[in-house]
Amino acid sequence: MRDEYVITNVQNKTKKSFVLASVMLAMFMGAIEATIVSTAMPAIVGDLGGFSLYSWVFSSYLLMNTVTVLIYGKLSDLFGRKPVITWGIVLFIIGSILCGLAQTMEQLILFRFIQGFGAGAVLPIASTIVGDIYSKEERAKIQGYLSSVWGISAISGPAIGGLLIEFVSWRYVFWINIPLGILAIAGIWLFLHEDIEKKQPKIDFIGAFLLTMSITSLLYMLVEGGINIPWLSWEALGLFIFSILCFSLFFWNEKNVKEPMMPFSIWRERSIFIANIVSLTSGIILIGISSYLPAFVQGVMGESPTVAGFTLTAMSVGWPIAATVAGKLLLKIGYFKTSFMGGVALICGGTIFVTMNPAYGPLYVGLGSFFVGVGMGLTTTAFIVSIQSHVSWQQRGSATAANVFMRNLGSTVGAALLGGILNTRLIAYIKEQDTTGKLTVDSVNRLLEAESRSNLSQTARDILQPGLTVSLHWVYGGVLLFAVISFVGILFLPRDYPKKEEI
Known part of the structure; x- marks a missing residue:
């Protein structure tokens, strides 16, 4: 009864259309950040240097995003959505x-930690707000609207980012978030009304600490493995064991604490369990494409930042189109078949990336991005609608955050894992081909910026470009592998059809 009262009261007082617009603006802020930063990374590396730290720019952001998303989800169930998402936007x-003011790659990585700390509240709480103010019958359609944010940001993000990079400075790709965040906060506070039952807060600080230690140690091992830490060393083994130990303690803590960050009880629902596992592998695919595609288009193909950005646009165009279609497919063919189609699209996209050749041109790259976007749109929409329909209001924030956490965890581990693969293969190739010993991984910095690339000797270019090509193909091989794993996971989804009242 309390659950129904809260939903009805919130829906009656809240101006839905204005709240939806504010929520979409907050999501747009996070979405455009992803496309712009990926597009800007070659320019940032060209200015600040530190190609060996390339993956840390993404990993630092994703680490804090991943760790905090569960905390924010729980806090939103205790204190309401409005104050929690506001705090997150302010931190973002x-x-x-600060990112726009960074003078070194190390500073940028530090400030990305802060940015990620705030970002952890934006996506899960925005999705939860929609689940609160719209009825079960409306959610599938509205989730399609939310997904359209990615398409809008994808079309405008690379274009705006490319113009800023070429004619102003890469620093403005971070500062563009300021007006967007302020407008989102204003709309949420003016038009969203909540009726929250006051509770004594019981925040799972021990769980948060254990999870942070587990992910951080694993992340460090994956990023530095094969570079500063040999894979077959006591240091690497120690970090891995420590990560497993901390996660085991986290799991035990969550099973016994009164107010867990991640309520594992909801994982007993088969559809939720499979959705979360596939979201983990999908996150690895997502970061593999968004992080390293611009490096291929600019460093190997020699295209401009704008062209590199638009190859990512194809993914974010395919995503909202597929998400909108998914909302209609759920009733007609069910959760399983909708997700199955998404899994096939992910494999198609991964196959295209593995077979990429510099001579094929940006359109071929964009086609692969589009297929990945279609796969993500079909699967994520089906997963979110299913999860929110199987839990109560009091668990909706935590359940939604758990799914976002798994996708973020995949992206966090993926950024580190794929970054480690890239650096390891690049080092091996350079050592094998460079007889002078003058070239290093950081020599690729000059390959990613047009003016510096033109000043490279032909000999250096003949080593670095093929080396980057081979190394990135190893990365895309990993993307295809996880696409296949995602597809296999989807095969275990229940073959049921959602009832009309469930969506």
Whole structure:
């Protein structure tokens, strides 16, 4: 009864259309950040240097995003959605300002930690707000609207980012978040009304600490493995064991604490369990494409940042189109068949990336991005609608956050894992081909910026470009592998059809 009262009261007082617009603006802020930063990374590396730290720019952001998303989800169930998402947006803005002021790659990585700390509240709480204010019958359609944010940001993000990079400075790709965040906060506070039952807060600090230690140690091992830490060394083994130990303690803590960050009880639902596992592998695919595609288009193909950005646009165009279609498919063919189609699309996209050749041109690259976007749109929409329909209001924030956490965890581990693969293969190739010993991984910095690339000797270019090509193909091989794993996971989804009242 309490659950129904809360939903009805919130829906009656809240101006849905204005809240939806504010929520979409907050999501747009996070979405455009992803496309712009990926597009800007070659320019950032060209200015600040530190290609060997390339993956840390993404990993630092994703680490804090991943760790905090569960905390924010739980806090939103205790204190309401409005104050939690506001706190997250404010932190995100502060981090964005500092990122734009960074003078070294190390500073940028530090400030990305702050930005990620705020970003952890934006996506899960925005999706949860929609689940609160719209009825079960409306959610599938509205989730399609939310997914369209990615398409809008994809079309405008690379274009705006490319113009800023070429004619102003890469620093403005971070500062563009300031007005967006302020407008989102204003809309949420003016038009969203919540009726929250006050509770004594019981925050799972021990769980948060254990999870942070587990992910951080694993992340460090994956990023530095094969570079500063040999894979077959006591240091690597120690970090891995420590990560497993901390996660085991985290799991035990969550099973016994009164207010867990991640309520594992909801994982007993088969559809939720499979959705979360596939979201983990999908996150690896997502970061593999968004992080390293611009490096291939600019460093190997020699295209401009704008062209590199638009190859990512294809993914974010396919995503909302597929998400909108998924909302209609769920009733007609069910959760399983909708997700199955998404899994096939992910494999098609991964196959295209593995077979990429510099001579094929940006359109071929964009086609692969589009297929990945279609796969993500079909699967994520089906998963979110299913999860939110199987839990109560009091668990909706935590359940939604758990799914976002798994996708973020996949992206976090993927950024580190694929970054480690890239650096390891690149080092091996350079050592094998460079007889002078003058070239290093950081020599690729000059390959990613047009003016510096033109000043490279032909000999250096003949080593670095093929080396980057081979190394990135190893990365895309990993993307295809996880696409296949995602597809296999989807095969275990229940073959049921959602009842009309469930969506």
